[in-house]
Amino acid sequence: MVNIENLQFSYGRKYRPVFTDFSISLKPGCIYGLLGKNGTGKSTLLYIMCGLLQPQGGTVEVMGGNPRAHQPQIIGEIFLVPEEVELPAVCLRDYVKLNAPFYPRFSHEVLQQCLSDFELTDDLRLDQLSMGQRKKAFMSFALATQVRLILMDEPTNGLDIPSKSIFRKVVSSNMSEEQTIVISTHQVRDIDSLLDHIIIMDNSQVFLNASVAEITQQLAFEFRPMGSSVDDALYAQPSLQGVAVVVPNDGTKDTPINLELLFNAFMLKKDLLKHLRV
Incomplete structure (x- = not known):
């Protein structure tokens, strides 16, 4: 699913390199937990995987292609849920009409089930939601895309305790064997029962990589x-x-x-x- 070899990345000459010789492989059918202290490069790694950041060296392959090439067959199979979710001033139903066509396997059934689990409806106004509600709506859309690679950055931040439990349910219930989900988080208690594989990063290197x-x-x-x-x-x-x-x-x-x-x-x-x- 993802193969990264000898990755090199820095935000500029004035900054310490985030990655100097970083390598990792991710396989389909797993939910990965990406753990590490602040500043170890977890969020940066997600943005590199989805093609939003350009590495200075090494190779990054997602489903056999380079995400930075913006090939439709690759980009259409990746979905990023960032830590801070900003949504337009439209209702969710209109948002789905505009964006669902970009994802060939988009499932309205999965969307409605996730919304129901989170006690949301598709007529809500996205610009009038709390942080937690925005995340629940956006994660519902992400799972409904049924893309092969879903990247989540601190997905449980802003969720109350019942919603964290529901989050675990909707992710585990709506994942297929062809998909890979990577969850970067500090809130390890929220996801420990959800994960198949653990990656711990330290000093921008893989310290532990085990199921x-x-x-x-x-x-x-x-x-x-x-x-x-x-x-x-x-x-x-x-x-x-x-x-x-x-x-x-x-x-x-x-x-x-x-x-x-x-x-x-x-x-x-x-x-x-x-x-x-x-």
């Missing part, structure tokens, strides 16, 4: 009462309620991934990576 299955087969994520032994822990994170730990999985543990704990563990204890065979 959730690979991670949970080798690491277990547990919560223990305060005062419990953590001698076996690779990483421990105390709280008022107890202590969350990452421990080696000997094959007998079946715990869901805890993205916040995983991210903090790798950022604070980088040698944790040696325990993962990926």
